[in-house]
Amino acid sequence: MSAQRSIRDAAASAGKLPADVTTFVGRKNELAEAKRLLSNARLVTLTGFGGVGKTRLALRLAQESRRAFPGGVRLVSLAALAEPELVTSAVAEALGVRDQSARPPMEALIEHLQDRRLLLVLDNCEHLVDAVGVLIGTLLRAAPNLKVIATSRAHLNVHGEHVFVVPPLSVPDEDTLESGRAVLTEFEAIRLLVDRAAAAGYPVSDDNLHDLARLCRRLDGIPLAIELAAVRLKTLSAQEILRRLSDRFRLLTGGDPRVVPSYHQTLRATVDWSYALCSHAEHTLWARLSVFAGSFDVDAAEAVCAGGGFVADDVLDLLASLTEQSILTVDRSRSPARYTLVDTLREYGQERLDELGDTTRMWQRHRVYYENLVVDASTTWYSSKEIELLTLLKADLPNIRALMDRCLNEPGAEVSAITVAIALTRVRFWFFHGTIGEGRMWLRRSHDQISAGHLELRRVALACAAWLALCQGEHRDADTIRGAYRELGPGVENGFAEAVVCFAEGIRRWLVDAHPDAVALQLQARDRFLRLGAHGDAYMADLFATMAAGFLTDRDTALPASEDLLKKAEASGGIWSISWAWWAAGFARLRFGNRQRATRMLRDALSQQQAIGDQWGPVWSVEALAWAAAAMGEFEYAAWLFGAADQMRKLTGAVMSGLRTFAEQRAEAERLVRSALTPQQYSAAYRQGSLLTWDEALNLALHRQVPDPRRAAPRSTSSAGATLSRRETEIAKLIAEGLSNPDIASKLVISARTVEKHVSNILTKIGLNNRQQVAAWVATPGNFPATGTT
Ligand SMILES: Nc1ncnc2c1ncn2[C@@H]1O[C@H](COP(=O)(O)OP(=O)(O)OP(=O)(O)O)[C@@H](O)[C@H]1O
Ligand SMILES: [Mg+2]
Structure with a gap:
């Protein structure tokens, strides 16, 4: 980066x-x-x-x-x-x-x-x-x-x-076809064909250049048609290709030389020809691969497409030969390598699949494959395969989305959609990749679609949705969802839904009520999950129990619980799980133990999160390291980290005020820092932190490394306005004019809630406590940049 x-x-x-x-x-x-x-x-x-x-x-x-x-x-x-x-x-x-x-x-x-x-x-x-x-x-x-x-x-x-x-590439007209090399290679289509011919090992000479030129003209300069024809230069001469293609074009025009095929027809004929040159097994595979949305790997192609003409072991060779024929592209920089059907050729494959009457069966196989993949991941992620699975699911997200979407539009298939949406939540996919909003959308859509009789699945989906909403700090939404699952009545005794509901209730008790019995609820949830053999889910309940114990209980509960969690996580081998166990242990130390040790543990958590590319955990590790710095009297450093953490959290969109236990911890640390620094010192350090790049923020939190000497010296407050966004600047000015939040909302045609968020951002960014101070700050010459105030 x-x-x-x-x-x-x-x-x-x-x-x-x-x-x-x-x-x-x-x-x-x-x-x-x-x-x-x-x-x-x-x-x-x-x-x-x-x-x-x-x-x-x-x-x-x-x-x-x-x-x-x-x-x-x-x-x-x-x-x-x-x-x-x-x-x-x-x-x-x-x-x-x-x-x-x-x-x-x-x-x-x-x-x-x-x-x-x-x-x-x-x-x-x-x-x-x-x-x-x-x-x-x-x-x-x-x-x-x-x-x-x-x-x-x-x-x-x-x-x-x-x-x-966009026109096709330039081609010579009939009169120019016999020109010399210098003239011909001015035409783009010829340059493309010559380049691809060389790649195919076809020796281009002054003699055959005219044939290549004719071929380009025949193909109307359409790049995709040229790419497909060029592949055949491995086995045929340009003249032969021209002859074979001409036969096809004659079919198009009914043999009438006055009829000029449209570009679309030319491309179509070239694709038809490419298709005709494929073996029967390649035809079948090409058609079947069209069910994939975006890219796919060899395992998926084997599982979904094999059978009826070729076995799974043949798929690898067939993929290689379709790639050689420019029908597929392959990205080998990823592991496993991922294949994609060229767009136009995917549509062609879909038509062939429809003709074969095989589309429904293929969608079905695609659904079964990805549903199994996600469901398996949801039960096996708590292991050393954790990151591999999360990465694979990310690469297959277009396929998984397509599956859910199709199932929601196909009567009777909704169960698959809701099953997949739940499994992705259980695997913590939405957290790791930072797309919790999307997770909630799929849970909601699939819940709304499924027939009312699927009570257990509905309870699980709702409890999962409440979990996601709570972690976003959106506790009002979470309460609405909670009302919905409560209306469904109690779940099957000792069933999975009962365990997830208990888990969601525990999170609410922790993050919204800040009540210590959150710990007991999570331990109950953990035991229920364990009885069902759901080890990953049990770990999540254990993790939340331990974090809640750190925030809400005493030393004798919090410290041993965190040691215990760390041992369990390390035994699992999952880095994401371990990183959060370090976080929980570091936080418990911060409250009840040695602060230096706490800092080391939080840094361990952060460096693991950094190594696996986690998009969620680092926000909370940088935040907790700021609390640690404040507790150790490193006030300016803490203010830098606050600035960095807020900016990182903004990227993820989580609302701190809705996460009560975290907000309280932050407020306490911030009070300490503000009482030790002047408002100018605080806002300057805070601002420096908020200007860091993601990597710089991690370096600052991990190694106390201040990145850029130009930024290291705190700036004077007069440039503070530069850190406000355009909208914030606009709102700061309206505050200074004495407008209330509802007035500002109606003036700018935005919601009052959005204004509140902007105001709170403004206060934190410039390090002030109330609107009067904002007004004074706006009025101070030099605090606003001349531009950007509209
Ligand atoms: N100027 C060019 N130089 C080299 N190759 C080209 C050029 N233009 C197109 N191609 C190749 O031709 C093929 C089709 O091009 P591209 O994918 O850009 O078409 P497209 O118009 O976007 O098609 P679609 O509507 O299917 O998306 C690709 O293999 C592309 O790499
Ligand atoms: Mg395109």
């Missing part, structure tokens, strides 16, 4: 532009024209038929324009996304806005984009035109420096959209 990016930009590798895997050819004129459009417009849509090169052109355009966008360039590929309601979350995910709060993802997105000069590339929007149109319209209005490049086979119909129709 670049050291220049702030914590708010901490989106690991999500949304980055991919490196070219094959040579990019030509498009000089198109790039110049598209750049011109982009410099004048805020939305440029590259349209054109499938395979013409929209995606490649968009990526190149973004790459070459990136200097104009200091806020970064982000790619969101929508090809595998079926549900319009997930478009906003997909964009948020690619931008690293992992908002865990229940507020709409759009609000978090707007806040993130509002002040940034960022370029967003939305690839393959055609199947989601309406949802994407609404999203882009809203974002462009809210974020004045945002620009968007979209690729879509159809226009998006958004106000201000500039459409650029």
